[in-house]
Amino acid sequence: MNAPLSLSLVGMPGCGKSTVGRHLARQLGLRFADTDAEIEQRIGMTIRDYFAAHGEEAFRAIEQEVIEALTTEPGRVLATGGGAVLRPSNRDALHSRSHVFYLRHTPEELHRRLRHDTHRPLLQVADPLRRLRELFRERDPLYRRTAHYVIEAARPSVPALISMVLMQLEMAGLVDPSLVLASGTLDPGA
Helix, strand or coil, rough: CCCCEEEECCCCCCHHHHHHHHHHHHHHHCCCHHHHHHHHHHHHCHHHHHHHHHHHHHHHHHHHHHHHHHHHHCCEEEEECCCHHHHHHHHHHHHHHHECCCECCCHHHHHHHHHHCCHHHHCCCCCCCHHHHHHHHHHHHHHHHHCCCEEEEECHHHHHHHHHHHHHHHHCCCHHHHCCCCCCCCCCCC
């Protein structure tokens, strides 16, 4: 590997990007960043409150600045917000500067996981399942266009998802095969 490895995770809200990303970064010895956490730190409030006060377009502009900055720093695993792929510049930055994994879930599975979530602004509607289906129809093609790899993530556990990502990285020659055990976790002695 010549340049430091950079990975980005895209997918619908609540699909596990932050959790999987944190574990991957630890196992690969890379830094981890979550665009939503970076944005909240920058704006000094929750995304939900910012959405309510300033609207989605203002939020997307800040998100674009954060993605631009974070994708220029190699050696990182980046978990993006669910709508990060809406702007072409974000899709381009992610795709050209990192290996992008789309953690793909069905709207129905996400609804089961998120039905009690009160922190995601786009899901605070009368019919969250309908909204998830609308978001999925709009975003699935954008996630696919941005991603280098699609991981069907609806049923696997976090360790299984990490193993699936590591296998893809190994098959692509991006991770030294001697580091990856049959279970898909890195050899702690390496």
